[in-house]
Amino acid sequence: MVERAPKNIDHAPQVPEVEYAVEVTHLYKNFGVFHAVSDLSFRIRKGEIFGLLGPNGSGKTTTLNMISGLSDPTSGEVRVFGLNPRKQSSSVRRLLGVVPQETALYEELSAERNLVFHAELFGYRGREKSERVEAMLELAQLRDRAKSRVKTFSGGMKRRLSITRALLHNPWLVYLDEPTLGVDVQSRNVIWDYILKMKQEGKSVLLTTNYLEEANTLCDRIAILDQGKLIAQDTPAALRARFGSSVLDLEVTGIPLTGFCNRLRQLSGVQGVEVKDDRVAISLASMSDGDAGTLVPQILRDVTDNGGSVRHMTLREPSLDEVFLSLTGKGVRD
Numbered sequence: 001m002v003e004r005a006p007k008n009i010d011h012a013p014q015v016p017e018v019e020y021a022v023e024v025t026h027l028y029k030n031f032g033v034f035h036a037v038s039d040l041s042f043r044i045r046k047g048e049i050f051g052l053l054g055p056n057g058s059g060k061t062t063t064l065n066m067i068s069g070l071s072d073p074t075s076g077e078v079r080v081f082g083l084n085p086r087k088q089s090s091s092v093r094r095l096l097g098v099v100p101q102e103t104a105l106y107e108e109l110s111a112e113r114n115l116v117f118h119a120e121l122f123g124y125r126g127r128e129k130s131e132r133v134e135a136m137l138e139l140a141q142l143r144d145r146a147k148s149r150v151k152t153f154s155g156g157m158k159r160r161l162s163i164t165r166a167l168l169h170n171p172w173l174v175y176l177d178e179p180t181l182g183v184d185v186q187s188r189n190v191i192w193d194y195i196l197k198m199k200q201e202g203k204s205v206l207l208t209t210n211y212l213e214e215a216n217t218l219c220d221r222i223a224i225l226d227q228g229k230l231i232a233q234d235t236p237a238a239l240r241a242r243f244g245s246s247v248l249d250l251e252v253t254g255i256p257l258t259g260f261c262n263r264l265r266q267l268s269g270v271q272g273v274e275v276k277d278d279r280v281a282i283s284l285a286s287m288s289d290g291d292a293g294t295l296v297p298q299i300l301r302d303v304t305d306n307g308g309s310v311r312h313m314t315l316r317e318p319s320l321d322e323v324f325l326s327l328t329g330k331g332v333r334d
């Protein structure tokens with residue numbers, strides 16, 4: 001069910017009648033001669049969870065800052081529900097919930113005071129304010145710690161409070177910069193549930209993450225940035241399919257791996273070969289069932305014909321980490 005914005009607030013944010021929550025068009029951001037973001041374009045539909053992925057320094061936060069109106073693009077355009085975040089900043093602020101990487105809470109104040117402060121900033125008064133604060137404490141699972149100072153909280157508790165604070169004024173677009181960085185698995189699952197719930201309520205979510213499992217689980221679509229440029233944009237499934245239809249993991253002994261890998265690369269149907277210790281990951285292109293049925297035995301025969309043996313073998317779907325590595329030449333957390 002879509003929650004209505006509170007009635008006692010002027011210009012309460014109803015979902016705007018536009019197709020896209022965010023439109024970024026040919027966006028550039030330079031710092032002196034350095035191009036932090038170059039010719040970036042993407043659109044986020046209403047009700048979509050969109051992930052911005054990229055190695056450290058690839059321009060994710062710089063992009064988010066331009067979307068939230070914190071910084072001006074060098075050139076290009078940003079629209080949030082059709083509005084210009086710099087020129088129509090107060091309207092955009094009401095529509096947007098921001099969860100920065102640094103939780104930006106008042107550490108000396110209690111969880112409740114932090115929420116009350118935010119509620120007052122957005123014009124909540126009286127009973128509506130206390131109901132909203134109470135609901136957010138409940139959502140953050142912090143009712144029993146409502147009166148404790150934030151500085152006594154764990155990283156996961158602070159992150160939950162930071163997210164619920166961003167949701168307090170019922171924004172239609174929520175952006176989260178690395179929402180689960182440094183939190184334990186339990187808090188991570190709670191945060192993932194919040195994000196999926198936002199989508200159910202028709203809200204749009206823009207998140208940056210270095211965790212590809214997170215992007216794979218949550219995101220409808222992903223944009224991959226490298227050195228400020230967009231290098232791929234698609235659904236997680238379509239991105240994985242680009243890497244190959246499946247990956248054959250082999251653990252082999254008794255043969256030199258370099259020669260084995262070189263022979264594999266010559267086979268039609270082998271899209272890529274990666275070696276890690278004594279394991280070889282072979283990505284297989286999409287093929288007809290007949291071709292796929294002969295390729296795997298052919299690979300295994302190569303091992304035995306050259307005097308080696310296979311200790312372990314699995315056929316699996318490609319991971320998003322492998323896609324990322326093949327596109328950027330580096331791991332997402334390198």
Ligand SMILES: Nc1ncnc2c1ncn2[C@@H]1O[C@H](COP(=O)(O)OP(=O)(O)OP(=O)(O)O)[C@@H](O)[C@H]1O
Nearest residue numbers: 031034036054055056057058059060061062063210
């Ligand atoms: N105010 C600034 N002045 C100069 N350079 C900057 C400034 N802000 C960011 N940069 C540079 O722009 C590049 C992109 O930084 P940004 O913080 O957007 O990357 P990111 O993808 O969010 O990285 P991370 O995953 O580490 O948070 C980096 O090389 C950074 O040093």
